Amino acid sequence: MPTRRWQYAVEAVGYASAEGKSMLWRKSMLDARGGVQALAWKLSRMRPQRNSSEASA
Structure with missing residues (x-):
């Protein structure tokens, strides 16, 4: 699923997203x-x- 990959990438750089809420x-x-x-x-x-702990990683 390409959409899910984008969601993981966005979350990895510190932005939250929600779908279907x-x-x-x-x-x-x-x-x-x-x-x-x-x-x-x-x-x-x-x-x-x-x-x-996340900020120092």
Whole structure:
């Protein structure tokens, strides 16, 4: 599967990805915090946290 190879490569350099995940939100809560656009903006800027043993490897 070529897609899976890309996912492994991206993860190896420190970026996270997800495929086929479901998110359930209460619409009123999401709208009160900026809606889907705010959620997309936040998710696009998230980086995985590395622990000290991974950082030194």
